[in-house]
Amino acid sequence: MFGFSLSKLLFTAVAIALVIYGFRWIGQMQQRNDQRFKQRKTARKPGGAATSAQRNAPSAADAGDVETMIECKICGSYVAASGARSCGRDNCPYPG
Ligand SMILES: [Zn+2]
Structure with missing residues (x-):
């Protein structure tokens, strides 16, 4: 009729309720992610600039899929921090 x-x-x-609650849920998730990102950012830099030793040492959080690369002072090439090999020049700091 x-x-x-x-x-x-x-x-x-x-359907309308689902859309409203869906958007609200997405907003909450984004807020939570932003807070987590800010917390990590501030936790990483306690006093401002990190020392070179802190930068070169792979932390427990980084020791996943990421390999820390360090620059050879002599030849200028980047090598993996774990298992760095000499480039063959006389005063290269790495064993090989
Ligand atoms: Zn080298």
Whole structure:
């Protein structure tokens, strides 16, 4: 008679509620991620600049898939911090 039934109205209400709560949930997740990112950023730099020893030492958090690279002072090439090899020049600091 009116072209819409109770089940259609219910479905529409549920769909609208899902969209509203979905957007709210996404907003909360983004806020949580932002806070976590800021906390990590501040935790990484306690006093401002890190010393070169801190930068070269691979931390426990970095020891996953990421390999820390360090620059050879003599030849200027970057080698993996763990298992660095000499480039063959006389005063290269790495064994090989
Ligand atoms: Zn070298």
